[in-house]
Amino acid sequence: MNNSTEKAEQAVTIDISGYDVATAEIRSEAKRLLTEKIVDAVVGYQAGRRKGSAVPVIITDPAQAEKLLFSPACVNNLSIYLTKAKKEIRAKGKLAVVAKGCDLRALAGLVGESQFKREEVVIIGVSCAGVHRAGIQPGEPLTNSTIAKKCRECSVHIPDEADLVVGKLPPLPDLPPKEKELMEKLDAMTPALRWEFWKEQFTRCIRCLACRQVCPFCYCEQCLCDRGRPQAVDTSPRPSGNMGWHIVRAMHLAGRCAGCAECERVCPMDIPLNLLNRKMAEELKELYHYEAGMKPVEKGPLTSYDEKDDQSFIK
Amino acid sequence: MSRIGVFICHCGENISRTVDVEQVAQAARQMTGVAYACDYKYMCSDPGQTLLKKAVAEHKLEGIVVAACSPRMHEKTFRNAAQAAGLNPFLCEMANIREHCSWVHDDRAEATTKATDIVRMLVERVRKNKKLVPITVPVTKRALVIGGGIAGIQAALDIADCGHQVVLVEREPSIGGHMAMLSETFPTLDCSQCIMTPRMVDVINHPRITLHTYSEIECVDGYIGNFSITIKKKARSVDMAKCTGCGVCMEKCPQKKIPNEFDKNLGFRPAIYVPFPQAVPNTPVIDREHCTKFINGKCGVCQKVCGPGAVDYEQQDQLVVEQVGAIVVATGFKLYDITEKPKGSAIKGYGEFGHGKIPDVIDGLTFERLASASGPTGGKIVRPSDGKEPKQVVFVQCVGSRAREKGISYCSKVCCMYTAKHTMLYKHKVHDGQAYVFFMDARTPGKSYDEFWRRAIEEEEAVYVRGMVSRVYQKGDKVVVMGSDIAVGVQVEIEADLVVLATAIQPRDGADTLAQKLGISYDKYNFYSEAHAKLRPVECATAGIYLAGACQGPKDIPDTVAQASAAAAKVMTLFSKDQLEREPIVARVNEKFCVGCLACKKVCAYGAVEEKEIRDRQGNLIRVVAYVNPGLCSGCGTCQATCPSKSVELDGYTDEQVMAMLDTL
Numbered sequence: 007m008n009n010s011t012e013k014a015e016q017a018v019t020i021d022i023s024g025y026d027v028a029t030a031e032i033r034s035e036a037k038r039l040l041t042e043k044i045v046d047a048v049v050g051y052q053a054g055r056r057k058g059s060a061v062p063v064i065i066t067d068p069a070q071a072e073k074l075l076f077s078p079a080c081v082n083n084l085s086i087y088l089t090k091a092k093k094e095i096r097a098k099g100k101l102a103v104v105a106k107g108c109d110l111r112a113l114a115g116l117v118g119e120s121q122f123k124r125e126e127v128v129i130i131g132v133s134c135a136g137v138h139r140a141g142i143q144p145g146e147p148l149t150n151s152t153i154a155k156k157c158r159e160c161s162v163h164i165p166d167e168a169d170l171v172v173g174k175l176p177p178l179p180d181l182p183p184k185e186k187e188l189m190e191k192l193d194a195m196t197p198a199l200r201w202e203f204w205k206e207q208f209t210r211c212i213r214c215l216a217c218r219q220v221c222p223f224c225y226c227e228q229c230l231c232d233r234g235r236p237q238a239v240d241t242s243p244r245p246s247g248n249m250g251w252h253i254v255r256a257m258h259l260a261g262r263c264a265g266c267a268e269c270e271r272v273c274p275m276d277i278p279l280n281l282l283n284r285k286m287a288e289e290l291k292e293l294y295h296y297e298a299g300m301k302p303v304e305k306g307p308l309t310s311y312d313e314k315d316d317q318s319f320i321k
Numbered sequence: 322m323s324r325i326g327v328f329i330c331h332c333g334e335n336i337s338r339t340v341d342v343e344q345v346a347q348a349a350r351q352m353t354g355v356a357y358a359c360d361y362k363y364m365c366s367d368p369g370q371t372l373l374k375k376a377v378a379e380h381k382l383e384g385i386v387v388a389a390c391s392p393r394m395h396e397k398t399f400r401n402a403a404q405a406a407g408l409n410p411f412l413c414e415m416a417n418i419r420e421h422c423s424w425v426h427d428d429r430a431e432a433t434t435k436a437t438d439i440v441r442m443l444v445e446r447v448r449k450n451k452k453l454v455p456i457t458v459p460v461t462k463r464a465l466v467i468g469g470g471i472a473g474i475q476a477a478l479d480i481a482d483c484g485h486q487v488v489l490v491e492r493e494p495s496i497g498g499h500m501a502m503l504s505e506t507f508p509t510l511d512c513s514q515c516i517m518t519p520r521m522v523d524v525i526n527h528p529r530i531t532l533h534t535y536s537e538i539e540c541v542d543g544y545i546g547n548f549s550i551t552i553k554k555k556a557r558s559v560d561m562a563k564c565t566g567c568g569v570c571m572e573k574c575p576q577k578k579i580p581n582e583f584d585k586n587l588g589f590r591p592a593i594y595v596p597f598p599q600a601v602p603n604t605p606v607i608d609r610e611h612c613t614k615f616i617n618g619k620c621g622v623c624q625k626v627c628g629p630g631a632v633d634y635e636q637q638d639q640l641v642v643e644q645v646g647a648i649v650v651a652t653g654f655k656l657y658d659i660t661e662k663p664k665g666s667a668i669k670g671y672g673e674f675g676h677g678k679i680p681d682v683i684d685g686l687t688f689e690r691l692a693s694a695s696g697p698t699g700g701k702i703v704r705p706s707d708g709k710e711p712k713q714v715v716f717v718q719c720v721g722s723r724a725r726e727k728g729i730s731y732c733s734k735v736c737c738m739y740t741a742k743h744t745m746l747y748k749h750k751v752h753d754g755q756a757y758v759f760f761m762d763a764r765t766p767g768k769s770y771d772e773f774w775r776r777a778i779e780e781e782e783a784v785y786v787r788g789m790v791s792r793v794y795q796k797g798d799k800v801v802v803m804g805s806d807i808a809v810g811v812q813v814e815i816e817a818d819l820v821v822l823a824t825a826i827q828p829r830d831g832a833d834t835l836a837q838k839l840g841i842s843y844d845k846y847n848f849y850s851e852a853h854a855k856l857r858p859v860e861c862a863t864a865g866i867y868l869a870g871a872c873q874g875p876k877d878i879p880d881t882v883a884q885a886s887a888a889a890a891k892v893m894t895l896f897s898k899d900q901l902e903r904e905p906i907v908a909r910v911n912e913k914f915c916v917g918c919l920a921c922k923k924v925c926a927y928g929a930v931e932e933k934e935i936r937d938r939q940g941n942l943i944r945v946v947a948y949v950n951p952g953l954c955s956g957c958g959t960c961q962a963t964c965p966s967k968s969v970e971l972d973g974y975t976d977e978q979v980m981a982m983l984d985t986l
Contacts, residue, residue, distance in 0.1 A: 226966035236980035
C-alpha cells in the first residue's frame with residue numbers, strides 16, 4: 007500500500023527540538039513523582055540497544071529517571087502496560103505513564119472499560135509532532151518520508167486531558183493525508199473488488215498475532231481465538247482462519263479502537279490493518295456520532311440502547 | 322454415546338399437511354445419538370405423552386427432542402412429561418417444525434428437508450445438554466400497589482384482607498382516583514361517592530395497608546419475590562402526624578382563586594387544600610406553585626392559625642424504600658385533551674370542536690362534576706359561561722376514539738354507556754330539557770347495559786343521531802353543532818346551550834416512564850401490555866408484576882374491579898409459596914477467563930450482573946470479574962453475545978451447543 011505520491015512530495019523536515027524539552031521535563035517529573043512517593047512506578051521510554059532507538063521501560067527508583075527520554079523513535083503505545091493483561095506491572099502499585107495524544111485516547115477507552123480508574127494513574131502527556139513509521143532506521147530525522155501515516159492526520163498533538171503536558175510543539179508542516187486517500191480508494195471499489203483486496207491482504211497473514219499483543223484493547227485473559235471447545239476461529243494460518251481472525255479483531259475493536267495504529271506498525275507482513283479499524287470508527291461516527299477515546303464513557307454506542315438509534319437496517 | 326428419543330408431532334394436520342413426518346422420523350433414526358424416533362398425531366395429548374414416557378423406559382432414553390410447535394406453546398408440557406418419566410426436564414427440547422417450518426412453507430419436499438435439519442440441530446443440542454436444577458428464591462410476602470383509584474384500592478384491600486402487607490402508592494394528595502369524581506354510575510345510577518368513599522376509609526383504617534399519598538415511584542430494583550422499591554414522598558408541607566384535619570388553614574388561606582383540578586377547574590380552591598371534602602387522608606397539602614409564602618415569603622397565615630403546629634414550610638421530599646414480592650400496577654387513565662396536538666405524535670387534536678376556546682364545550686368528566694351532588698354547583702346542571710340552565714344539550718361520542726386518521730384507533734369502551742347516563746342525569750334535573758347524542762354506533766355489551774341505553778332513548782327521550790360532528794362554533798350565546806345524520810342522509814345543525822364531548826380514554830401521563838422503571842412492556846398508546854391477551858390477561862410478561870384497571874386498556878368500573886381482584890388473586894397465588902422456582906436457564910461467568918471489562922453489566926437489561934472481587938487467601942484483591950445473579954437473570958443471552966472474550970455462557974445455550982448445531986448443517 008505504499009503510495010506513489012510520496013515521491014512527488016517535497017522533502018520537509020520537522021523540527022523536533024521540543025522533544026528534548028519533553029525529555030528533560032519527563033525526567034524531572036518522574037523523579038519528583040517517585041521521590042515524593044506519589045507513584046510507585048513510571049512507564050516511559052528509554053534508549054534501546056541500537057543508537058537512536060527507544061524501547062518501553064518501567065522504573066521504580068528515582069535515580070533511574072535519567073534513563074527516560076522522548077524522541078521520534080518512541081512509537082509504542084504504553085497504555086498496554088496498564089491493562090489487566092500486564093498484571094505484574096499493575097502489581098507494582100500506583101503508576102505514572104508517558105502518553106502521546108494517540109496513546110491518551112486508548113487510556114480513556116480503558117478507563118471506560120473498567121481496566122483502571124483515572125485517579126489511579128498519573129498521565130504525563132507529551133506534545134508530539136509525530137513519530138517514525140515502521141522500518142525507519144533509528145536516529146533518522148523526522149521528515150515527511152519517515153513520519154508515520156497516522157501522524158500526518160493527527161488531531162491530538164497536545165494531550166489536553168493528561169495530568170500535565172510536557173515538551174513544546176514545533177510549527178507543524180502541512181502534510182497531505184495518505185491513509186484518507188487509501189480509504190477513499192477502498193470506498194470507491196465495488197464490494198466484490200474490496201473483498202478481493204482484503205482476501206489478498208489476509209492471505210499474507212502468518213498469524214504471528216503481533217497485532218493482538220500490541221493492541222491496548224486486546225487484554226482478554228484468554229483470547230477467544232485461542233479457544234478449543236468450541237473453536238471459533240481456525241488457529242492455523244490458513245485463508246479461512248485468517249479471515250475469521252481479522253473479522254473478529256475488527257468487530258471487537260469497533261467503537262473502542264482510538265486509532266493508535268500499533269497493529270499496523272508491528273505487522274511483519276505489511277497488512278494495512280488500521281484501515282479496517284478506521285473504517286469501523288467512521289461507521290460509528292456516522293451512525294452514532296461517537297468517537298472512541300475522546301473521554302472515558304461508561305457506555306459506548308454498542309453497549310447501550312437508545313430508541314432513537316437508527317433502526318433502518320432491520321427490514 | 323447418548324440415547325436420544327425424537328418424537329415428531331403431526332399437530333393434527335398443522336405439520337403433516339406440509340411436512341412428511343414419517344420421512345423426518347426415518348431420517349432421525351439415522352442421526353448420531355438417536356436411539357428411537359416416532360411420529361404421532363397429537364404428541365401433546367395424553368396418549369402422545371404416554372407414548373413418550375413409555376419410550377423413555379423401553380429404550381433407556383437419556384434425552385428427548387419433541388419436533389412439534391414453538392417451545393412457548395408446549396415446552397413445559399413435554400418437560401413435565403420427561404420429568405414424570407424420570408429424566409431431568411432440561412434434557413428435553415422442542416424442535417419447532419410448526420411456526421418455523423410447516424406454517425411458513427408450501428413446498429412439501431423442501432419443508433420436509435428443513436424439518437429434518439431442525440431436528441438434526443436439536444439432536445446436537447440435546448447431546449450436549451446438561452442436567453439443570455431449578456433455582457429457588459425466597460418470596461417477600463408483601464405487595465406494592467401503584468395507583469389509588471378503584472383498581473388499586475380493590476387490589477390492596479383484597480390482598481390485605483388475605484393477611485398480607487400492602488404498600489399503596491398514590492400520586493395525588495388523596496386516593497379515590499377518577500371514580501371519586503363521578504356523579505352516578507351506570508347501569509344502576511347509584512352515587513359514585515356513596516360506594517367509593519367507604520372503600521377509601523377501609524384502606525386508611527386497614528392494619529395491613531401502608532398508604533403513601535402524594536408519592537411517586539422513583540426506582541424499582543430486584544425481581545419477582547424480591548423487589549426493592551424507592552418511593553418519593555413529595556413534600557406535603559403539612560406534618561401528617563400532627564394534622565387533625567380541622568380545616569382552619571384552608572378557611573384562612575388568603576389565596577382563594579386557584580382553579581380546582583378535582584372539579585375540572587369549574588370551582589376554586591385555596592393554596593393549602595384537600596382535593597375534596599371526603600379525601601383520604603384528610604390532610605391538606607400546600608400547592609407550592611401558588612402559595613404566597615413559597616412565591617415571595619410574605620404570608621404564613623396557615624402556620625399561624627394551625628393549632629397543632631402541623632404546617633411545615635421546610636419539609637423536603639423524602640425517599641422511602643419498601644421491600645415487596647409482587648407489584649400491582651393500577652395507574653388508570655386520563656381523558657384525551659383534544660386541544661393538544663403533541664409534537665411528533667400521531668395524535669392530531671380536534672381544533673374544529675372549539676374545546677378550550679368555547680366555555681360551553683366541555684368533556685365528559687366536567688359534566689360528571691356538574692351533575693355531582695358534591696360538585697361545584699351542588700349537582701345543578703348549568704352552563705360554565707353564564708350559569709344558566711341549558712335547555713338543549715348535545716352529546717358527541719367517539720371524540721378521538723375510533724378515529725385512525727386522528728391517531729387513536731381503539732374504542733374507549735365506556736363512552737356509549739356514560740353518555741346514555743348523562744342524558745338521563747340531565748333529564749332528571751332539567752325536565753324540559755332536550756338531549757341529543759351524535760354517535761357512530763352504540764356499544765352496550767354487558768349485564769343490563771343495553772336495557773340501560775334503550776331506557777335513555779325510550780323513557781328519557783334522548784334523541785340519538787347516527788353520524789359524525791364536523792364543526793362546533795359559538796353563535797351569540799348558543800353553540801352550534803354541525804353534523805350529519807347518515808340514517809336520513811342529511812346535514813344537521815343544532816343550536817345547543819351546552820356541548821359535552823365523550824373524549825377518548827388514554828393512559829396517564831408518564832405511563833411510559835413508569836413502565837421503563839418497572840421493566841414492563843406497553844403498546845404504542847402507552848397502555849401496559851398483558852402477557853397473553855386471552856390466557857394471561859392480568860400478568861405482565863415481567864414476572865411478579867400484575868395489571869389492574871384502565872392502565873391496561875379502557876375499562877368500566879365492574880371490569881376494573883374484577884381485574885383488580887384477579888390481580889390480587891395472582892399475587893396471593895405467588896404468596897402461597899415460601900420459595901419460588903425459577904427456570905435455571907441463566908448465564909454463568911467463567912471467572913478464569915473474565916477480564917472484568919464489564920461490558921455484560923452495561924448491556925444487562927435486568928441489572929443481574931454485579932462486580933465480584935477475586936481475592937487470594939491472604940485477602941489481597943487479585944482482580945474484579947463479572948458475576949451473574951441467578952435470581953435476577955432472565956436468560957436473554959445478551960451478555961453472552963456481548964462478552965468479547967466469550968467468558969459468559971448461558972446454560973442450555975452454550976457456545977459449544979450453538980456451534981454444534983451450526984456444524985451439523
